[in-house]
Amino acid sequence: MHFRRNSLISEFQSGFTPGDSCINQLIHINDMILKSHDKLDDVLGCFLGLTRAFDTVWHRGLLYKLDRYGIKDHVNGSKLYSWFESYLDNRGHRVSIDGKVSSIRYVNSAVPQGSVLGPLLFLVYINDVTDGIESDIFLFADDTSIFKSGKDTVSMARTINSDLNKIALWAKRWKITINPTKTVSVLFSKRADPNTDFVVRLNNDIIKLSQHHKHLGLWLSSDGSWKKHIKEIATKARKRLGCISKHKYRLSRRSIEILYLTYVRPVMEYGNVLYDSANQEDLEILNNIEKEALRTITGARRRCNLELLYNEVKWPCLSKRRELQKIATLGKIIINNFPKYLVRDLPTFYSNTRNNRNNTFAIPAARTDYYTKSFVPDSVNLWNKLPPEIRGIKSYKALKARLKASNLKSVPKHFYHGDRRLNVLHTKLRLRCSDLNQDKYNIGISDTDLCICGEIETCEHYLLDCGSNLVAKVEMLDSIMEILVNKGLSMEEADDRLGVDLLLYGAPDLTFQENVLIFEKVQRFIGKTKRFDVIIN
Numbered sequence: 001m002h003f004r005r006n007s008l009i010s011e012f013q014s015g016f017t018p019g020d021s022c023i024n025q026l027i028h029i030n031d032m033i034l035k036s037h038d039k040l041d042d043v044l045g046c047f048l049g050l051t052r053a054f055d056t057v058w059h060r061g062l063l064y065k066l067d068r069y070g071i072k073d074h075v076n077g078s079k080l081y082s083w084f085e086s087y088l089d090n091r092g093h094r095v096s097i098d099g100k101v102s103s104i105r106y107v108n109s110a111v112p113q114g115s116v117l118g119p120l121l122f123l124v125y126i127n128d129v130t131d132g133i134e135s136d137i138f139l140f141a142d143d144t145s146i147f148k149s150g151k152d153t154v155s156m157a158r159t160i161n162s163d164l165n166k167i168a169l170w171a172k173r174w175k176i177t178i179n180p181t182k183t184v185s186v187l188f189s190k191r192a193d194p195n196t197d198f199v200v201r202l203n204n205d206i207i208k209l210s211q212h213h214k215h216l217g218l219w220l221s222s223d224g225s226w227k228k229h230i231k232e233i234a235t236k237a238r239k240r241l242g243c244i245s246k247h248k249y250r251l252s253r254r255s256i257e258i259l260y261l262t263y264v265r266p267v268m269e270y271g272n273v274l275y276d277s278a279n280q281e282d283l284e285i286l287n288n289i290e291k292e293a294l295r296t297i298t299g300a301r302r303r304c305n306l307e308l309l310y311n312e313v314k315w316p317c318l319s320k321r322r323e324l325q326k327i328a329t330l331g332k333i334i335i336n337n338f339p340k341y342l343v344r345d346l347p348t349f350y351s352n353t354r355n356n357r358n359n360t361f362a363i364p365a366a367r368t369d370y371y372t373k374s375f376v377p378d379s380v381n382l383w384n385k386l387p388p389e390i391r392g393i394k395s396y397k398a399l400k401a402r403l404k405a406s407n408l409k410s411v412p413k414h415f416y417h418g419d420r421r422l423n424v425l426h427t428k429l430r431l432r433c434s435d436l437n438q439d440k441y442n443i444g445i446s447d448t449d450l451c452i453c454g455e456i457e458t459c460e461h462y463l464l465d466c467g468s469n470l471v472a473k474v475e476m477l478d479s480i481m482e483i484l485v486n487k488g489l490s491m492e493e494a495d496d497r498l499g500v501d502l503l504l505y506g507a508p509d510l511t512f513q514e515n516v517l518i519f520e521k522v523q524r525f526i527g528k529t530k531r532f533d534v535i536i537n
Ligand SMILES: [Zn+2]
Pocket: 451, 452, 453, 454, 455, 461, 466, 467, 468
Protein backbone atom coordinates (compact mmCIF):
# COMPACT_ATOMS: atom_id res chain seq x y z
CA MET A 1 0.00 0.00 0.00
CA HIS A 2 1.20 3.48 -0.92
CA PHE A 3 0.75 4.81 2.64
CA ARG A 4 2.60 2.07 4.47
CA ARG A 5 5.36 1.71 1.90
CA ASN A 6 6.11 5.38 2.14
CA SER A 7 5.55 5.50 5.91
CA LEU A 8 2.92 8.16 5.51
CA ILE A 9 0.75 6.85 8.32
CA SER A 10 2.06 8.01 11.65
CA GLU A 11 4.07 5.31 13.37
CA PHE A 12 2.18 6.19 16.53
CA GLN A 13 -0.96 4.83 14.92
CA SER A 14 -1.60 1.20 15.95
CA GLY A 15 -5.20 0.74 14.83
CA PHE A 16 -5.82 -1.25 11.65
CA THR A 17 -2.09 -1.68 11.24
CA PRO A 18 -1.35 -5.26 10.22
CA GLY A 19 0.49 -7.06 13.03
CA ASP A 20 -0.03 -4.28 15.54
CA SER A 21 -2.51 -4.46 18.40
CA CYS A 22 -4.06 -2.74 21.39
CA ILE A 23 -1.73 -4.70 23.64
CA ASN A 24 1.35 -3.44 21.81
CA GLN A 25 0.29 0.14 22.33
CA LEU A 26 -0.60 -0.54 25.97
CA ILE A 27 2.82 -2.12 26.56
CA HIS A 28 4.43 0.98 25.11
CA ILE A 29 2.36 3.42 27.18
CA ASN A 30 2.90 1.38 30.33
CA ASP A 31 6.63 1.19 29.72
CA MET A 32 6.80 4.94 29.13
CA ILE A 33 4.97 5.61 32.40
CA LEU A 34 7.05 3.16 34.45
CA LYS A 35 10.34 4.39 33.00
CA SER A 36 9.35 7.89 34.05
CA HIS A 37 8.41 6.70 37.52
CA ASP A 38 11.76 4.94 37.72
CA LYS A 39 13.35 8.37 37.22
CA LEU A 40 11.01 9.71 39.94
CA ASP A 41 9.03 11.63 37.29
CA ASP A 42 5.24 11.85 37.12
CA VAL A 43 3.25 11.43 33.91
CA LEU A 44 0.17 13.42 32.99
CA GLY A 45 -2.02 11.66 30.43
CA CYS A 46 -5.07 12.87 28.56
CA PHE A 47 -7.39 10.46 26.73
CA LEU A 48 -9.50 12.17 24.08
CA GLY A 49 -13.05 11.21 23.23
CA LEU A 50 -13.44 11.77 19.52
CA THR A 51 -17.12 11.19 18.98
CA ARG A 52 -18.30 8.99 16.18
CA ALA A 53 -15.29 9.98 14.22
CA PHE A 54 -15.95 7.29 11.65
CA ASP A 55 -19.11 9.01 10.54
CA THR A 56 -17.73 12.47 10.38
CA VAL A 57 -14.91 12.10 7.96
CA TRP A 58 -15.43 14.83 5.50
CA HIS A 59 -14.99 13.97 1.82
CA ARG A 60 -13.54 17.21 0.52
CA GLY A 61 -11.11 17.26 3.42
CA LEU A 62 -10.14 13.66 2.85
CA LEU A 63 -9.55 14.27 -0.87
CA TYR A 64 -7.42 17.27 0.00
CA LYS A 65 -5.30 15.12 2.32
CA LEU A 66 -5.04 12.30 -0.21
CA ASP A 67 -3.70 14.83 -2.68
CA ARG A 68 -1.21 16.09 -0.12
CA TYR A 69 0.01 12.54 0.52
CA GLY A 70 0.80 12.20 -3.16
CA ILE A 71 -2.35 10.55 -4.43
CA LYS A 72 -2.50 12.44 -7.72
CA ASP A 73 -3.79 11.76 -11.18
CA HIS A 74 -0.53 12.41 -12.94
CA VAL A 75 1.50 9.86 -10.99
CA ASN A 76 2.54 7.24 -13.59
CA GLY A 77 -0.26 8.57 -15.77
CA SER A 78 -2.77 6.86 -13.52
CA LYS A 79 -6.08 8.34 -12.50
CA LEU A 80 -5.72 7.47 -8.82
CA TYR A 81 -7.09 10.73 -7.42
CA SER A 82 -10.11 10.68 -9.72
CA TRP A 83 -10.76 7.11 -8.75
CA PHE A 84 -10.81 8.01 -5.03
CA GLU A 85 -12.98 11.01 -5.81
CA SER A 86 -15.63 8.92 -7.51
CA TYR A 87 -15.25 6.16 -4.91
CA LEU A 88 -16.11 8.63 -2.17
CA ASP A 89 -18.53 10.97 -3.91
CA ASN A 90 -20.76 8.54 -5.67
CA ARG A 91 -21.48 6.32 -2.76
CA GLY A 92 -25.19 6.78 -2.70
CA HIS A 93 -27.45 5.23 -0.12
CA ARG A 94 -30.60 3.61 -1.41
CA VAL A 95 -33.18 1.87 0.67
CA SER A 96 -35.30 -0.97 -0.58
CA ILE A 97 -38.58 -1.72 1.18
CA ASP A 98 -41.09 -4.26 -0.11
CA GLY A 99 -39.55 -4.19 -3.55
CA LYS A 100 -39.89 -0.43 -3.79
CA VAL A 101 -36.56 1.28 -4.15
CA SER A 102 -36.07 4.76 -2.78
CA SER A 103 -34.22 7.44 -4.67
CA ILE A 104 -30.47 7.48 -4.13
CA ARG A 105 -29.28 9.84 -1.42
CA TYR A 106 -25.75 11.01 -1.68
CA VAL A 107 -23.79 11.61 1.46
CA ASN A 108 -20.78 13.83 1.72
CA SER A 109 -19.19 12.47 4.85
CA ALA A 110 -18.29 9.14 6.40
CA VAL A 111 -15.89 6.70 4.86
CA PRO A 112 -17.44 3.47 3.63
CA GLN A 113 -17.38 1.07 6.55
CA GLY A 114 -16.91 -2.64 6.19
CA SER A 115 -14.64 -2.02 3.22
CA VAL A 116 -10.92 -2.59 3.03
CA LEU A 117 -10.23 1.03 2.16
CA GLY A 118 -12.51 2.57 4.78
CA PRO A 119 -10.25 2.18 7.82
CA LEU A 120 -7.18 3.18 5.84
CA LEU A 121 -8.85 6.33 4.55
CA PHE A 122 -9.81 7.13 8.11
CA LEU A 123 -6.19 6.80 9.19
CA VAL A 124 -5.18 9.16 6.40
CA TYR A 125 -7.76 11.63 7.61
CA ILE A 126 -6.73 11.56 11.25
CA ASN A 127 -3.00 11.13 10.62
CA ASP A 128 -1.93 14.77 10.86
CA VAL A 129 -3.42 15.26 14.31
CA THR A 130 0.10 14.52 15.57
CA ASP A 131 1.59 17.54 13.74
CA GLY A 132 3.18 20.02 16.10
CA ILE A 133 2.20 18.16 19.26
CA GLU A 134 4.84 18.48 21.98
CA SER A 135 3.63 15.67 24.25
CA ASP A 136 3.92 11.98 23.38
CA ILE A 137 0.88 11.16 21.25
CA PHE A 138 -0.63 7.74 20.53
CA LEU A 139 -3.38 6.79 18.13
CA PHE A 140 -5.37 3.61 17.96
CA ALA A 141 -7.87 4.25 15.17
CA ASP A 142 -9.70 7.22 16.70
CA ASP A 143 -8.54 6.51 20.26
CA THR A 144 -6.11 9.36 20.77
CA SER A 145 -4.08 9.95 23.91
CA ILE A 146 -1.30 12.36 24.85
CA PHE A 147 1.26 12.13 27.68
CA LYS A 148 3.73 14.49 29.26
CA SER A 149 6.24 13.40 31.88
CA GLY A 150 8.29 15.50 34.28
CA LYS A 151 8.67 16.62 37.87
CA ASP A 152 6.57 19.78 37.77
CA THR A 153 2.94 18.79 37.23
CA VAL A 154 1.85 22.41 36.71
CA SER A 155 4.19 22.92 33.79
CA MET A 156 3.27 19.46 32.42
CA ALA A 157 -0.38 20.52 32.45
CA ARG A 158 0.60 23.68 30.58
CA THR A 159 2.11 21.59 27.77
CA ILE A 160 -0.90 19.26 27.70
CA ASN A 161 -3.26 22.23 27.52
CA SER A 162 -1.34 23.84 24.71
CA ASP A 163 -1.43 20.54 22.80
CA LEU A 164 -5.15 20.16 23.49
CA ASN A 165 -5.62 23.62 21.99
CA LYS A 166 -3.81 22.56 18.83
CA ILE A 167 -5.86 19.36 18.65
CA ALA A 168 -9.10 21.30 19.15
CA LEU A 169 -8.19 23.63 16.28
CA TRP A 170 -7.28 20.66 14.10
CA ALA A 171 -10.60 18.98 14.96
CA LYS A 172 -12.56 22.13 14.12
CA ARG A 173 -10.79 22.52 10.80
CA TRP A 174 -11.45 18.92 9.78
CA LYS A 175 -14.98 18.75 11.19
CA ILE A 176 -14.24 16.20 13.90
CA THR A 177 -15.97 16.51 17.27
CA ILE A 178 -14.10 16.05 20.52
CA ASN A 179 -16.48 15.30 23.35
CA PRO A 180 -15.16 16.99 26.53
CA THR A 181 -17.28 14.81 28.81
CA LYS A 182 -15.70 11.71 27.27
CA THR A 183 -12.23 13.15 27.60
CA VAL A 184 -10.36 12.22 30.77
CA SER A 185 -6.99 13.05 32.24
CA VAL A 186 -4.99 10.93 34.68
CA LEU A 187 -1.92 11.91 36.69
CA PHE A 188 0.25 8.79 36.94
CA SER A 189 2.36 9.19 40.05
CA LYS A 190 4.05 7.05 42.67
CA ARG A 191 4.03 9.95 45.13
CA ALA A 192 1.77 9.72 48.13
CA ASP A 193 0.63 13.30 47.60
CA PRO A 194 1.32 14.53 44.03
CA ASN A 195 0.68 18.16 43.21
CA THR A 196 -2.70 18.33 41.45
CA ASP A 197 -2.91 22.09 41.58
CA PHE A 198 -3.58 22.43 37.85
CA VAL A 199 -6.51 22.31 35.48
CA VAL A 200 -6.62 20.45 32.17
CA ARG A 201 -8.75 22.30 29.65
CA LEU A 202 -10.18 21.57 26.24
CA ASN A 203 -11.51 24.78 24.70
CA ASN A 204 -13.45 26.18 27.65
CA ASP A 205 -14.29 22.90 29.29
CA ILE A 206 -12.47 21.59 32.33
CA ILE A 207 -11.35 18.02 31.78
CA LYS A 208 -11.94 15.66 34.67
CA LEU A 209 -8.86 14.39 36.50
CA SER A 210 -9.60 10.74 37.14
CA GLN A 211 -8.01 7.98 39.26
CA HIS A 212 -8.62 5.32 36.63
CA HIS A 213 -9.23 5.23 32.91
CA LYS A 214 -10.10 2.31 30.68
CA HIS A 215 -7.86 2.67 27.64
CA LEU A 216 -8.14 0.10 24.84
CA GLY A 217 -9.81 -2.34 27.22
CA LEU A 218 -7.26 -2.03 30.02
CA TRP A 219 -7.87 -0.07 33.22
CA LEU A 220 -4.93 2.22 33.85
CA SER A 221 -4.69 3.56 37.41
CA SER A 222 -3.02 6.75 38.60
CA ASP A 223 -1.02 4.86 41.24
CA GLY A 224 0.25 2.39 38.62
CA SER A 225 -1.42 -0.57 40.33
CA TRP A 226 -3.55 -3.19 38.54
CA LYS A 227 -6.07 -3.51 41.36
CA LYS A 228 -8.84 -1.76 39.44
CA HIS A 229 -8.27 -3.70 36.21
CA ILE A 230 -8.18 -7.04 38.00
CA LYS A 231 -11.29 -6.18 39.98
CA GLU A 232 -13.15 -5.31 36.77
CA ILE A 233 -12.16 -8.42 34.82
CA ALA A 234 -12.78 -10.62 37.87
CA THR A 235 -16.34 -9.30 38.20
CA LYS A 236 -17.05 -9.98 34.54
CA ALA A 237 -15.44 -13.42 34.60
CA ARG A 238 -17.23 -14.42 37.81
CA LYS A 239 -20.59 -13.46 36.33
CA ARG A 240 -19.94 -15.55 33.23
CA LEU A 241 -18.65 -18.51 35.20
CA GLY A 242 -21.76 -18.29 37.39
CA CYS A 243 -23.96 -18.78 34.31
CA ILE A 244 -22.00 -21.89 33.38
CA SER A 245 -21.90 -23.30 36.93
CA LYS A 246 -25.69 -23.32 37.08
CA HIS A 247 -25.62 -26.06 34.46
CA LYS A 248 -22.82 -27.98 36.12
CA TYR A 249 -24.65 -31.33 36.02
CA ARG A 250 -26.62 -30.72 32.85
CA LEU A 251 -23.62 -30.11 30.64
CA SER A 252 -20.83 -32.54 29.89
CA ARG A 253 -17.35 -32.01 31.26
CA ARG A 254 -16.09 -31.21 27.76
CA SER A 255 -18.81 -28.58 27.16
CA ILE A 256 -18.10 -26.85 30.45
CA GLU A 257 -14.40 -26.86 29.72
CA ILE A 258 -14.90 -25.36 26.26
CA LEU A 259 -17.27 -22.71 27.64
CA TYR A 260 -14.75 -21.73 30.29
CA LEU A 261 -11.82 -21.63 27.88
CA THR A 262 -13.60 -19.57 25.24
CA TYR A 263 -15.99 -17.46 27.25
CA VAL A 264 -14.43 -16.86 30.68
CA ARG A 265 -10.66 -17.28 30.70
CA PRO A 266 -10.03 -14.83 27.81
CA VAL A 267 -11.83 -12.14 29.84
CA MET A 268 -9.40 -12.75 32.70
CA GLU A 269 -6.36 -12.89 30.45
CA TYR A 270 -6.85 -9.67 28.50
CA GLY A 271 -3.77 -7.57 29.23
CA ASN A 272 -2.18 -10.37 31.26
CA VAL A 273 1.33 -9.63 30.03
CA LEU A 274 0.92 -6.22 31.66
CA TYR A 275 -0.93 -6.98 34.88
CA ASP A 276 1.44 -9.89 35.58
CA SER A 277 3.35 -7.40 37.74
CA ALA A 278 0.31 -6.92 40.02
CA ASN A 279 0.32 -7.71 43.75
CA GLN A 280 0.03 -11.39 44.57
CA GLU A 281 -3.08 -10.62 46.56
CA ASP A 282 -4.81 -9.21 43.44
CA LEU A 283 -3.62 -12.06 41.22
CA GLU A 284 -5.02 -14.49 43.78
CA ILE A 285 -8.52 -13.18 42.94
CA LEU A 286 -8.07 -14.55 39.42
CA ASN A 287 -6.54 -17.80 40.67
CA ASN A 288 -9.62 -18.34 42.80
CA ILE A 289 -11.92 -17.91 39.80
CA GLU A 290 -9.91 -20.47 37.88
CA LYS A 291 -10.06 -22.82 40.89
CA GLU A 292 -13.82 -22.46 40.86
CA ALA A 293 -13.81 -23.28 37.13
CA LEU A 294 -11.66 -26.34 37.74
CA ARG A 295 -14.19 -27.54 40.31
CA THR A 296 -17.09 -26.86 37.98
CA ILE A 297 -15.46 -28.82 35.19
CA THR A 298 -14.37 -31.82 37.23
CA GLY A 299 -17.10 -31.75 39.85
CA ALA A 300 -14.48 -31.68 42.60
CA ARG A 301 -15.28 -30.36 46.07
CA ARG A 302 -14.02 -27.13 47.58
CA ARG A 303 -11.02 -28.45 49.46
CA CYS A 304 -9.71 -30.54 46.62
CA ASN A 305 -5.93 -30.42 46.17
CA LEU A 306 -5.05 -27.79 43.55
CA GLU A 307 -2.11 -29.66 42.09
CA LEU A 308 -4.29 -32.73 41.46
CA LEU A 309 -6.93 -30.49 39.84
CA TYR A 310 -4.45 -28.88 37.43
CA ASN A 311 -3.00 -32.29 36.64
CA GLU A 312 -6.51 -33.54 35.88
CA VAL A 313 -7.15 -30.86 33.22
CA LYS A 314 -3.49 -30.62 32.08
CA TRP A 315 -3.45 -26.83 31.96
CA PRO A 316 -0.52 -24.67 32.95
CA CYS A 317 -1.64 -22.39 35.81
CA LEU A 318 -2.47 -18.73 35.12
CA SER A 319 0.93 -17.41 36.18
CA LYS A 320 2.72 -19.94 33.96
CA ARG A 321 0.41 -18.93 31.09
CA ARG A 322 1.30 -15.27 31.65
CA GLU A 323 4.97 -16.17 31.53
CA LEU A 324 4.52 -18.02 28.21
CA GLN A 325 2.42 -15.18 26.83
CA LYS A 326 5.15 -12.69 27.73
CA ILE A 327 7.79 -14.76 25.99
CA ALA A 328 5.57 -15.15 22.91
CA THR A 329 4.75 -11.42 22.83
CA LEU A 330 8.39 -10.43 23.15
CA GLY A 331 9.41 -13.11 20.62
CA LYS A 332 6.95 -11.70 18.09
CA ILE A 333 8.41 -8.20 18.46
CA ILE A 334 11.99 -9.47 18.16
CA ILE A 335 11.38 -11.84 15.24
CA ASN A 336 9.25 -9.43 13.20
CA ASN A 337 11.29 -6.40 14.31
CA PHE A 338 7.91 -4.70 14.67
CA PRO A 339 6.28 -2.44 15.80
CA LYS A 340 9.22 -0.04 15.76
CA TYR A 341 8.08 1.89 18.82
CA LEU A 342 8.31 -1.31 20.88
CA VAL A 343 11.59 -2.40 19.31
CA ARG A 344 13.00 0.89 20.58
CA ASP A 345 11.67 0.17 24.09
CA LEU A 346 13.76 -3.00 24.30
CA PRO A 347 17.25 -2.92 25.72
CA THR A 348 20.08 -3.67 23.30
CA PHE A 349 21.10 -7.22 22.52
CA TYR A 350 24.03 -8.32 24.58
CA SER A 351 26.92 -8.68 22.20
CA ASN A 352 28.90 -11.76 22.96
CA THR A 353 32.10 -11.67 20.98
CA ARG A 354 32.51 -15.43 20.82
CA ASN A 355 28.95 -16.05 19.75
CA ASN A 356 26.99 -13.09 18.47
CA ARG A 357 24.01 -15.28 17.71
CA ASN A 358 23.49 -15.64 21.41
CA ASN A 359 20.36 -13.49 21.20
CA THR A 360 20.30 -12.38 24.83
CA PHE A 361 19.66 -8.87 26.08
CA ALA A 362 21.78 -6.64 28.23
CA ILE A 363 19.50 -5.79 31.12
CA PRO A 364 19.67 -2.12 32.04
CA ALA A 365 19.80 -1.14 35.67
CA ALA A 366 16.44 -0.13 37.11
CA ARG A 367 16.01 1.89 40.25
CA THR A 368 12.71 0.37 41.33
CA ASP A 369 11.56 -3.19 41.77
CA TYR A 370 8.28 -1.84 40.48
CA TYR A 371 9.84 -1.24 37.05
CA THR A 372 11.84 -4.48 37.05
CA LYS A 373 8.64 -6.50 37.38
CA SER A 374 6.94 -4.79 34.41
CA PHE A 375 6.64 -6.20 30.90
CA VAL A 376 9.80 -5.06 29.15
CA PRO A 377 12.42 -5.89 31.80
CA ASP A 378 10.67 -9.05 32.97
CA SER A 379 9.99 -10.54 29.54
CA VAL A 380 13.55 -9.77 28.49
CA ASN A 381 14.72 -11.58 31.61
CA LEU A 382 12.56 -14.60 30.79
CA TRP A 383 13.88 -14.52 27.23
CA ASN A 384 17.49 -14.59 28.40
CA LYS A 385 16.76 -17.71 30.45
CA LEU A 386 15.33 -19.66 27.50
CA PRO A 387 17.42 -22.45 26.01
CA PRO A 388 19.54 -20.97 23.14
CA GLU A 389 17.80 -23.13 20.53
CA ILE A 390 14.45 -21.49 21.36
CA ARG A 391 15.97 -18.00 21.30
CA GLY A 392 17.36 -18.81 17.88
CA ILE A 393 13.97 -19.66 16.32
CA LYS A 394 13.43 -17.43 13.31
CA SER A 395 9.65 -17.56 12.84
CA TYR A 396 6.96 -16.49 15.28
CA LYS A 397 4.75 -19.42 14.27
CA ALA A 398 7.52 -21.89 15.07
CA LEU A 399 8.24 -20.16 18.39
CA LYS A 400 4.59 -20.40 19.43
CA ALA A 401 4.38 -24.05 18.42
CA ARG A 402 7.54 -24.77 20.39
CA LEU A 403 6.28 -23.04 23.54
CA LYS A 404 2.96 -24.81 23.24
CA ALA A 405 4.50 -28.23 22.69
CA SER A 406 6.63 -28.01 25.80
CA ASN A 407 3.83 -26.76 28.03
CA LEU A 408 0.54 -28.25 26.95
CA LYS A 409 -0.35 -31.84 27.59
CA SER A 410 -3.71 -33.26 26.62
CA VAL A 411 -6.30 -34.89 28.81
CA PRO A 412 -6.84 -38.61 28.03
CA LYS A 413 -10.01 -38.56 25.91
CA HIS A 414 -11.76 -41.22 27.96
CA PHE A 415 -11.76 -38.86 30.97
CA TYR A 416 -14.59 -37.03 29.18
CA HIS A 417 -16.61 -40.18 28.78
CA GLY A 418 -19.78 -41.35 30.45
CA ASP A 419 -22.91 -40.09 32.14
CA ARG A 420 -22.09 -36.72 33.74
CA ARG A 421 -23.08 -37.67 37.28
CA LEU A 422 -21.15 -40.96 37.27
CA ASN A 423 -18.23 -39.27 35.51
CA VAL A 424 -18.07 -36.71 38.35
CA LEU A 425 -18.13 -39.44 41.03
CA HIS A 426 -15.36 -41.32 39.22
CA THR A 427 -13.32 -38.12 38.80
CA LYS A 428 -13.69 -37.31 42.51
CA LEU A 429 -12.20 -40.70 43.37
CA ARG A 430 -9.25 -39.85 41.11
CA LEU A 431 -8.89 -36.44 42.75
CA ARG A 432 -8.99 -37.90 46.28
CA CYS A 433 -11.92 -35.70 47.17
CA SER A 434 -14.75 -38.24 47.08
CA ASP A 435 -17.18 -39.04 49.86
CA LEU A 436 -15.20 -42.11 50.83
CA ASN A 437 -14.36 -41.87 54.52
CA GLN A 438 -10.61 -41.75 54.00
CA ASP A 439 -10.90 -38.80 51.59
CA LYS A 440 -13.27 -36.97 53.95
CA TYR A 441 -11.11 -37.75 56.97
CA ASN A 442 -7.98 -36.42 55.20
CA ILE A 443 -9.53 -33.01 54.65
CA GLY A 444 -11.05 -32.94 58.12
CA ILE A 445 -14.72 -33.37 57.33
CA SER A 446 -15.16 -36.84 58.81
CA ASP A 447 -14.33 -38.20 62.27
CA THR A 448 -13.42 -41.60 60.90
CA ASP A 449 -11.61 -43.00 57.90
CA LEU A 450 -13.15 -46.45 58.45
CA CYS A 451 -15.55 -48.28 56.14
CA ILE A 452 -18.68 -49.87 57.68
CA CYS A 453 -16.78 -53.18 57.40
CA GLY A 454 -14.10 -51.89 59.78
CA GLU A 455 -11.23 -51.50 57.29
CA ILE A 456 -9.86 -48.10 56.24
CA GLU A 457 -12.08 -46.92 53.38
CA THR A 458 -9.45 -46.12 50.76
CA CYS A 459 -10.28 -45.92 47.08
CA GLU A 460 -8.61 -49.28 46.59
CA HIS A 461 -10.72 -50.75 49.39
CA TYR A 462 -13.94 -49.43 47.87
CA LEU A 463 -13.20 -50.54 44.29
CA LEU A 464 -11.39 -53.83 44.95
CA ASP A 465 -11.28 -55.18 48.49
CA CYS A 466 -14.45 -54.39 50.44
CA GLY A 467 -16.86 -57.28 50.94
CA SER A 468 -19.99 -55.19 50.37
CA ASN A 469 -21.50 -54.83 46.87
CA LEU A 470 -19.82 -58.09 46.01
CA VAL A 471 -22.02 -59.04 43.04
CA ALA A 472 -21.53 -55.70 41.29
CA LYS A 473 -17.80 -55.81 42.05
CA VAL A 474 -17.26 -59.28 40.62
CA GLU A 475 -19.22 -58.30 37.53
CA MET A 476 -17.03 -55.19 37.04
CA LEU A 477 -13.73 -56.98 37.62
CA ASP A 478 -14.68 -59.95 35.40
CA SER A 479 -15.59 -57.74 32.46
CA ILE A 480 -12.40 -55.69 32.81
CA MET A 481 -10.36 -58.93 32.95
CA GLU A 482 -12.08 -59.93 29.74
CA ILE A 483 -11.04 -56.65 28.02
CA LEU A 484 -7.42 -57.30 29.00
CA VAL A 485 -7.48 -60.93 27.97
CA ASN A 486 -9.06 -60.02 24.64
CA LYS A 487 -6.11 -57.70 24.13
CA GLY A 488 -3.85 -60.74 24.31
CA LEU A 489 -2.73 -60.73 27.95
CA SER A 490 -2.52 -64.00 29.87
CA MET A 491 -4.86 -64.41 32.86
CA GLU A 492 -1.90 -63.87 35.14
CA GLU A 493 -0.75 -60.70 33.38
CA ALA A 494 -4.30 -59.38 33.31
CA ASP A 495 -4.67 -60.04 37.01
CA ASP A 496 -1.44 -58.07 37.65
CA ARG A 497 -2.71 -55.10 35.69
CA LEU A 498 -6.07 -55.04 37.43
CA GLY A 499 -5.27 -52.49 40.14
CA VAL A 500 -6.74 -49.25 41.40
CA ASP A 501 -4.68 -47.16 38.95
CA LEU A 502 -6.20 -48.95 35.95
CA LEU A 503 -9.72 -48.41 37.33
CA LEU A 504 -9.10 -44.70 37.98
CA TYR A 505 -6.95 -43.67 34.99
CA GLY A 506 -7.21 -46.35 32.33
CA ALA A 507 -3.84 -46.95 30.67
CA PRO A 508 -1.92 -45.26 27.85
CA ASP A 509 -1.13 -48.60 26.16
CA LEU A 510 -4.85 -49.38 25.79
CA THR A 511 -6.91 -48.00 22.90
CA PHE A 512 -9.48 -45.26 23.41
CA GLN A 513 -12.25 -47.85 23.02
CA GLU A 514 -10.70 -50.17 25.60
CA ASN A 515 -10.24 -47.31 28.07
CA VAL A 516 -13.83 -46.21 27.50
CA LEU A 517 -15.04 -49.74 28.20
CA ILE A 518 -13.09 -49.89 31.45
CA PHE A 519 -14.47 -46.49 32.49
CA GLU A 520 -18.00 -47.65 31.70
CA LYS A 521 -17.59 -50.74 33.88
CA VAL A 522 -16.17 -48.74 36.80
CA GLN A 523 -18.85 -46.06 36.53
CA ARG A 524 -21.61 -48.66 36.35
CA PHE A 525 -20.21 -50.18 39.55
CA ILE A 526 -20.13 -46.75 41.24
CA GLY A 527 -23.78 -46.28 40.29
CA LYS A 528 -24.83 -49.70 41.55
CA THR A 529 -23.19 -49.32 44.97
CA LYS A 530 -25.22 -46.14 45.66
CA ARG A 531 -22.29 -45.22 47.92
CA PHE A 532 -22.45 -41.52 46.91
CA ASP A 533 -26.14 -41.10 46.21
CA VAL A 534 -26.71 -38.49 48.89
CA ILE A 535 -24.21 -35.95 47.63
CA ILE A 536 -25.72 -34.86 44.32
CA ASN A 537 -29.19 -33.49 44.51
ZN1 LIG B 1 -15.45 -52.04 53.53
